[in-house]
Amino acid sequence: MAQPFPYTYYACDCFDSNTAASASRAAQTPADDEDARTFDPRSPRSNYALYPLEHLLYCEDCQQIRCPRCVIEETLNWYCPSCLFEVPSSVVKSDGNRCTRNCYNCPVCTSPMTVSSLEKPTEPSATGGPYILACPYCHWSTVEIGIEFEKHTGITNQLSRIANGGKTLPTQKERDKERERRKEAEARGGIGGRDILSGSEDSPTRDGEGNAAPPGHDDIFSNLSAFYKAQMQAQTPSNPFSPHDLNFSSPSTYSRIMNLYSSTASKKQKREKPALMREAASALEGLALHDPASDIAAIERIKKEGWASTLSPARKLAQLNPHVRFDSELRPTASLLCTKRGKRCRSCRHILSKPESKITSTRYKIKLLALNHIPRLSLRALSPATTTTTPGPSHPPFNYNALRPGIPIHFLLHLSNPLFDPIRVTLATPSTTPGAIASRITILCPQFDVGANTDVWDDALSSSLSPIAKRSGDAQFEAGKIYDRGRNWTAVVLEVVPGFVTPLGGKRDEADGDVKGGGEVDADLLEIPVFVRIEFEADVSVEERGLGDSRGSKGEKERREEAFWTVLGAGRIVDV
Amino acid sequence: MSRPSARKPATKGEYIETDSGNKVSRRSAITGTANITLGGRTVIMADVHLRGDLHPTRPVPSSSGKEVTPTSISIGRCTVISTGSVIKPPSRISRGQVHYYPMKIGDNVFVGPHCAVSAISISSHVHIASHVTIHAFAIVKENVKILPHTVVPANMVIPSGSVVGGRPARVVGEVGEGWGVSGGGAGGGLGVGGGGEEKWVEGGDLRELVRSIK
Ligand SMILES: [Zn+2]
Numbered sequence A: 001m002a003q004p005f006p007y008t009y010y011a012c013d014c015f016d017s018n019t020a021a022s023a024s025r026a027a028q029t030p031a032d033d034e035d036a037r038t039f040d041p042r043s044p045r046s047n048y049a050l051y052p053l054e055h056l057l058y059c060e061d062c063q064q065i066r067c068p069r070c071v072i073e074e075t076l077n078w079y080c081p082s083c084l085f086e087v088p089s090s091v092v093k094s095d096g097n098r099c100t101r102n103c104y105n106c107p108v109c110t111s112p113m114t115v116s117s118l119e120k121p122t123e124p125s126a127t128g129g130p131y132i133l134a135c136p137y138c139h140w141s142t143v144e145i146g147i148e149f150e151k152h153t154g155i156t157n158q159l160s161r162i163a164n165g166g167k168t169l170p171t172q173k174e175r176d177k178e179r180e181r182r183k184e185a186e187a188r189g190g191i192g193g194r195d196i197l198s199g200s201e202d203s204p205t206r207d208g209e210g211n212a213a214p215p216g217h218d219d220i221f222s223n224l225s226a227f228y229k230a231q232m233q234a235q236t237p238s239n240p241f242s243p244h245d246l247n248f249s250s251p252s253t254y255s256r257i258m259n260l261y262s263s264t265a266s267k268k269q270k271r272e273k274p275a276l277m278r279e280a281a282s283a284l285e286g287l288a289l290h291d292p293a294s295d296i297a298a299i300e301r302i303k304k305e306g307w308a309s310t311l312s313p314a315r316k317l318a319q320l321n322p323h324v325r326f327d328s329e330l331r332p333t334a335s336l337l338c339t340k341r342g343k344r345c346r347s348c349r350h351i352l353s354k355p356e357s358k359i360t361s362t363r364y365k366i367k368l369l370a371l372n373h374i375p376r377l378s379l380r381a382l383s384p385a386t387t388t389t390t391p392g393p394s395h396p397p398f399n400y401n402a403l404r405p406g407i408p409i410h411f412l413l414h415l416s417n418p419l420f421d422p423i424r425v426t427l428a429t430p431s432t433t434p435g436a437i438a439s440r441i442t443i444l445c446p447q448f449d450v451g452a453n454t455d456v457w458d459d460a461l462s463s464s465l466s467p468i469a470k471r472s473g474d475a476q477f478e479a480g481k482i483y484d485r486g487r488n489w490t491a492v493v494l495e496v497v498p499g500f501v502t503p504l505g506g507k508r509d510e511a512d513g514d515v516k517g518g519g520e521v522d523a524d525l526l527e528i529p530v531f532v533r534i535e536f537e538a539d540v541s542v543e544e545r546g547l548g549d550s551r552g553s554k555g556e557k558e559r560r561e562e563a564f565w566t567v568l569g570a571g572r573i574v575d576v
Numbered sequence B: 001m002s003r004p005s006a007r008k009p010a011t012k013g014e015y016i017e018t019d020s021g022n023k024v025s026r027r028s029a030i031t032g033t034a035n036i037t038l039g040g041r042t043v044i045m046a047d048v049h050l051r052g053d054l055h056p057t058r059p060v061p062s063s064s065g066k067e068v069t070p071t072s073i074s075i076g077r078c079t080v081i082s083t084g085s086v087i088k089p090p091s092r093i094s095r096g097q098v099h100y101y102p103m104k105i106g107d108n109v110f111v112g113p114h115c116a117v118s119a120i121s122i123s124s125h126v127h128i129a130s131h132v133t134i135h136a137f138a139i140v141k142e143n144v145k146i147l148p149h150t151v152v153p154a155n156m157v158i159p160s161g162s163v164v165g166g167r168p169a170r171v172v173g174e175v176g177e178g179w180g181v182s183g184g185g186a187g188g189g190l191g192v193g194g195g196g197e198e199k200w201v202e203g204g205d206l207r208e209l210v211r212s213i214k
């Protein structure tokens, strides 16, 4: 998510620095050891380390920032983002991670669909129907795949019974019954259950149905799952799984089946070796043979209707059946469920955040935010409009998207302290930004103090004591002096001379400079890595230090230190 | 560096300030004023169009039997509707007639410039970026961020804590745990929010922002 300029990202140093990428960089400058290395916001790895402050948590035990990569998530509950109903975990296990109410997304544009009535005012029906699922965004509807519903509720149930075109689909029970019936018929007819490999010939047992269509995705799946079920029952008469627990649509069951396979394969059990499970060998057992005729039919159809009738990869992947090819095969997709999650520190397992489990609640039981523990840095341009006390409309707002190369720009770096103790801050930045366009960076006052985050009213009292830097119109760009300060914040000036975008513009670079410049994405982005180190004396309190350290240390102060990299997004450099 | 200085005497400026602290631009277009409620300290900027005239026409049953003015738009406290946005209550055609439904916008909601909003409800602490279209009957829950140029389709429900973007809108992420928390460190300084210039955070308390609008 791109943020508007200026922004600040904070780096979590949880990533393993001993990687190929950083090693190669270290090889270029062998003197660099890990502490001395400059954080490079342009490194691909940095994508995974930089976060806005509000996304970071803080572990008070480890005294460290915790980013989404160094926390462990625990799912508290599942809910549908559309109808906001909570789905019990047992239902998630049995029915999968989609809403089973009336929530569907458009298979064409992903917009949530609505149930609309097709009732004609001239001939009103008792139920107000027929109903369809319609997309309010792209106006695709189930009419295009020939599906209408009788009722406006229980769409999932109704949809599972209707095939595209309006034909009724059998239920699971009917499928099972039909399979049994046909198996019996096969056995009676003397056709060996295993030699149907002779092609996809429609056996004469397909009476009644009379359709030559190959079995659908669901048919194959239910046949296959019934076959595996039967195999396993035959294999292990004392079935460790109770039959009702065997649901083949859940991945956990599959993993248990896999375990079963591996445990029978391993020779730990010294009982008589069970016979090998065979694979499905007939259509009734879920064997699907590829029929070249279907390919020819597909090619013919593309010839006739063109590419427009085929599905884009995104639409195809969004479908439950990944083998669909044409837009006439689309089905509305049930909404994916969302989760509410708690987070723990990956190294010490302490809870860092825990929302209230109620779906409607937005409150947290526990929430340890980084922004309550580390200072917030913010940048803004020190344009004439902001130095004068009367901001007038005469000054146009500073355009962060058009920084002019070669001309020094003064930014104000503002640091506010959330801690209840005053902090001493040391900032460090490379003299030029990494990357193809080297911009010169100078922090005029890299070391300064920031007041404690005391009560707001203390501000009024303390302001009379410590003379706050004058805020006159004169720019105070004196090196070593802060620009301004308040109760719990201090502002310093950052001077930036943006580099030239085009290497021709007097930039005498080494040979590799040409390779690096030019085509690089976001080469014009001015991102300034700033290393922040804070020192402060904190009360050693019982809660903070834990029982082990708490003995007799009440009222004592301890020196603490915190250090992290940040990246300030200052804007984009224009090409002149 | 403009700390909240003493409020200037009310000269004839851009905004008309009501008793409850609402600031309504003289250049805004508000129709059907009687059907609009503003919670206080709410800002309506220039060229904003509030369509209060599009109110429910069905008779509202009241206990006293008296005729009550129907509400078409109710906006909470410390909410900011930025320049050029149009707030239009959602409507539905039923038996050949257009029916309007009352729209509710919560507290501390930021609606960016040039948006078109027809949601049925927007909960509190929602940040809507610029050029966003929200179609009729959409429901936006608490603590939601809508990215610029998003089109929220009709009837969509946006669950709380999500970041949505795209056309049509889909949930592209979650706001962090620190969404709307100014961190105690914001007082007296600048420095928070998406832009880094403002004294407020997206999804947070917009009082400072409201105060700074003059
Ligand atoms: Zn991390």
Ligand SMILES: [Zn+2]
Pocket: A080, A081, A082, A083, A084, A085, A099, A100, A101, A102, A103, A335
């Ligand atoms: Zn649902």
Ligand SMILES: [Zn+2]
Pocket: A106, A107, A108, A109, A110, A111, A135, A136, A137, A138, A139, A140
């Ligand atoms: Zn659609």
Ligand SMILES: [Zn+2]
Pocket: A059, A060, A061, A062, A063, A345, A346, A347, A348, A349, A350
């Ligand atoms: Zn920890």
